[in-house]
Amino acid sequence: MDRIDIHPTHTYGDFKLRRGKPLPFGATLEPGGVNFSIFSSHAKSCSLVLFKRHELEPFAEIPFPDSFRIGNVFCMVVFDLDYENIEYGYRMDGPFSFQEGHWFDTSKILMDPYAKVIGGRDVWGVTPDWSNPYQHRARLSFDDFDWEDDRPLEIPPEDQIIYEMHVRSFTQHPSAGVKHPGTFAAIRDKIPYLKELGVTSIELMPVYEFDEFENSRPNPHTGETLYNYWGYSTVGFFAPKAGYAATGKFGMQVDELKALIKDLHKNGIEVILDVVFNHTAEGNEQGPTISYRGIDNRTYYMLTPEGYYFNFSGCGNTLNCNNPIVRNMVLDCLRYWAAEYHIDGFRFDLASILGRDPWGAPLANPPLLETLAFDPILAKCKLIAEAWDAGGLYQVGSFPAFGRWAEWNGKYRDGIRKFLKGEPGRVGDMAQRLQGSPDLYAWAGRAPATSINFITAHDGFTLADLVSYNDKHNEANGENNNDGGNDNDSWNCGAEGWTDDPGINALRSRQMKNAIAMLLVSQGVPMILMGDEVGRSQNGNNNTYCHDNELNWFNWELVNTNAGLFRFVKSCVAFRRIHPVFRNRWHFRNTDYVGSGYADITWHGTKAWNADWSNDCRTIAFLLCGKHAKEGTMPDNYIYVAMNMHWDAHWFEIPGLPPGLNWHVFANTGAPSPADCWEPGSEPALDNQSGILLGDRSVVILVGK
Template sequence: MSLSIELNQGHVAPLGASVLADGVNFAVYAPLAKQLYVCLFDSSGHTEVLKLAMNNNEGGIWSLYIAPLAAGTLYGYRADGDYQPKKGLFFNSQKLLIDPYAKDLFGEFTWSERHYGQMPIGTLSTVNNAIDIPKSKVVQLLPYQGRKPQHSWGKTVIYECHVKGATARHPTIPAQLQGTYLGLSHPSFIEHLRSLGITTLELLPVHSFISEQFLTAKGLQNYWGYNTLNFFTPHKEYLVTDEIAEFQQMVTKLHEAGIEVILDVVYNHTAEAGSDGPILSWRGLNNLGYYRTVTDNPAVYINDTGCGNTLNIDDPFSLKMVLDSLRYWVEIMGVDGFRFDLATILGRTAHGFSQAHSFLQAINQDPILSQIKLIAEPWDIGPGGYQLGAFPAPWREWNDKYRDVVRRFWQGQNNMLAELAKRLHGSFDLFEHNHRGPLNSINFITSHDGFTLTDLVSYEQKHNEANGEQNRDGHSANYSFNCGFEGFTDDAKITTLRLQQQKNLLLTLLLSKGVPMLSSGSEMGHSQGGNNNAYCQNNRTGWLAWKDSQRSHSLTRFIDDVLSIRKQYCVFKHSVFLHDTDKRFAVNWYTEQSNAMQESDWHDGSKQFLMYSLQDTQLNTALLIILNASDVAVKCQLPALDGDLRWRLALSSVAQAELKNKEQFEVAAQSSWVFTGNLEDQGHG
């Protein structure tokens, strides 16, 4: 580190560390602090070589320009001021703070008592935590230069996966790339996605995160990543060379293959946990701004996330940080969109959720963010937290009602037909009221959270003992069915039925109106041994078990077959709900005898059979879908077609299915069937 340096006031924008000419500008928001310091470290990150006072500016932003200084510099902040937790103030200059706008981090995070402001409780800690916390690192990345695929929602098929778990055991990806960003962009994985018909990769959290202390005490890790340490830095465990540009390389390769990248982002809470948690970054700079606290009692955090704290998006600088982070990942890292974890929190004021929240308005008017893919997980555990269908255009939403209704139907429950029909055709009851369409529904059967597809048909009870919480964690209402035996079995009859039920679920999902999302492993029979909350299983439980002949797996081939049908029918790209007045498309519902469904049929609770056709009068094509969830076969009469068209069996969940009589046949128990009238060519739509 040079001893001859130039210091000046610096600039208040942009926040964070910016390389300018031969120096670096530092800017950080801490309106209630008495003094801010930039602390510079040697290249090892172990020795603090300079502690430089920053300058206070209008609006509570502290700044300092240091020259000569370059990219690669390691630094952190220290904030001096009042330490009064009862008033929501946590200033402690002994705590080195990560820059909320850091674009890279150096070194490992280690849990220790040094991160806490009071140790023991009630005694102000004077212990320096620098040895146990990553250092912020000055970087200078060029904006993303690649060409983005920009798939329309009508053509989008999402594949949700974990960066590490997707390729950690992949047999044809080099060992050094397994479980990394570059592993996802390896030709073997890209070819797998393309063979499935995937257009969009949705990654579980890749913002830098740490494991909670209660997990490390058990010898476990936070595997999923919903415990953010920094909103701008890629999680470094997934790098090969420690260079964050690898993330850009991954995005470029995926884009070149026509595959979009969506990030699952966690802007609802941070790794600093409750008010008795560690001081790592935001708490030590502006606790009252970054976190929601109880009115008139700032010592108490509002915990609408269940994770100890809730980010306060009502605060202008908290809102700015989230928006700046989103733009950074789009403009610099090249991503195509985001799935927002517990998104209700981002639209909640002190008076509840509002479509007019400043965050939603800011997104809508932003020239960059309004043009990308935006997906909400529309619930949290706070008051009025369930907001499915309440987000404004252009938002899409995870549709858990779709998930549960389809599961319950194939589980064999009665009284499901009427609601199932709504879900199959885009859930108009949820989205049409605020001028949205079927493509606003993200349909899914399984996701990272809950049973895998294979476990859904193999377990009726969760088996989460490995998580160390006596099987108390995870959902209990799974609507799962084990096909006659709990867990693994080599009974041929049971395994055949399980495979058939997985195909039933996949066929239903991929031929429903809306945007389909597959969870990784659905195409290869991935099991977590009945663990429906594998958030801490950074091991073979959570990692996909690849085989050399993966492309020949019956589920992989089946998904490809169903998606091939989906892509040929324009009705699935149609962005508005189908009504009787539609001039092009028509949906018709039939009984087993091919009569039109009547009101009494819809309300016959014992019926577990549904048959319907989708017709395109413009192209003179038709699709017939038959779903039989009952445990007995059903004799079925196929409906008549106009003109010279005849039904042709295109696909079935039944192994070696065939149609001997084209007018009438027996629909096997717990099976699904697809018939085509005349396939459209790929150029239509």
């Protein structure tokens, strides 16, 4: 017998209806119909507005009968919809009072905050029809992707090597030579490159639906359109960006992104999403009404007593993440991405905001962060915090971790940069950073992999620019060079920007290799910025958020022109991957606990066993005992790393090895390519086993075997 609970009980015009289910929120396919469910704490009434795909005028508007509201949730099943071709929105009626935070307006059509597919910006950069009253259009999605046996890879945190990249920038440059530039599909074409580089995880800058036309404007100098290019401004948290899919024009972005993730997993590469839960694309009081504001303004946003938006994000509004309702939405969202898209981890933009209470005060025990840390569906997902916000909360080392949260380690970035440029008084700090920042994390029982180590990220200079510019050059952003950070700790090596001076260029090349070497021998999780492996430059612009052009695009010619640097980076990545001694699960104990005769880590200077911690010292060296690799659970070689960031060459006395072992040279940034590094496993023995000369500003890595 057929089920009788899936038949209509009500009608409205030609539409057959039934009382809906309040959960799950959003639009869900049911036998014969679609269940629509949406909540609003203050709406008096709500109607479902139905469009044929792309049409300006709705073909129907169905009020939710009073009897279909449960608590604050409007829910209704509509039967016999052409679910492939409809777009839906809501119209809500309720109070309008700025000071009380109510923005109900029945002239607006509102997008479902739980929309899984969003139309309206189907193809990147196509100017929208601004007369369309419904710009970002909710559609239905299907959960029938053929995953076969795929699931998230669950790579141990300490074994990750992250590559931070932007979907469009990665392949939009003509030199990428792909069929569908700038798309998810094109990343699939470049998987062999990612494998060659050797990274274990890619971290995608925002892929939730955003509006590249938000605040778009002509560049005052060139007339070129400046976009909301990076996408740190969410329209819908549950939907992938259609404009990033070659199939966005067919509405198949969900399948295309899933196909990419499945293929990456097949190749052993994880996918981490950069998620932006601190604000939305609705901006400040002058911003557009897309969804949240018209549905439940007081619930979704942090408001001042006068009704204005708090702006801890620097982007006009602040999502009210520790309101219990919004907290649940964030949880629903992440669970959806983990379960439906097999996402391996999340990096939370300006995560400190997620620890503020609804009035903006930092919480000691933020319920949202705790909920995410203990959630069973997210249990194996990496959770990474950008542990600060634009409101002055800086929590590197003190982010409420609940045993789960890793942090973008801003202190690592700053410490390495200062040491790299030769500042005095840095060696003590450097020792902490190289060890996974135990000064920040060990006392709290947090593992080295808590520390996401990075020297460069999308915010700020690229690596090539870090060694080519003393100052930012952001004129192209059209804000008179006032935007972007000023504390770059960069050094141009003797000339600002491009130069044909061979000495300066040689030094820059060495400094880039030094930085990469430091990053890949540090305990914790290294993160490489897209293109740094081939010296990608942004011409000194340290805030390229608005450029859909060569300032952001990866120029694939660099893989050939900077082949030497690329080879060095690949080798360092490979070296890290075959040596577990760099990937310890717990912090060093500074003692020999396996009976090898060597402590797990020992510190040296130009004199073996004698580190110089004085203020003027710019050299440091350390020895890792391979018998202690991964707490003594995996066999490995001895590794010695010496760093000379002084402007003169120095002779480093090398600590002796157990009998029968010899030092071999894996890398010496002071030697010209290709003698700067060796294929891991093929390292030549060192001539003089008692010492090595490090050229000015160079790094040497030896392997004892």
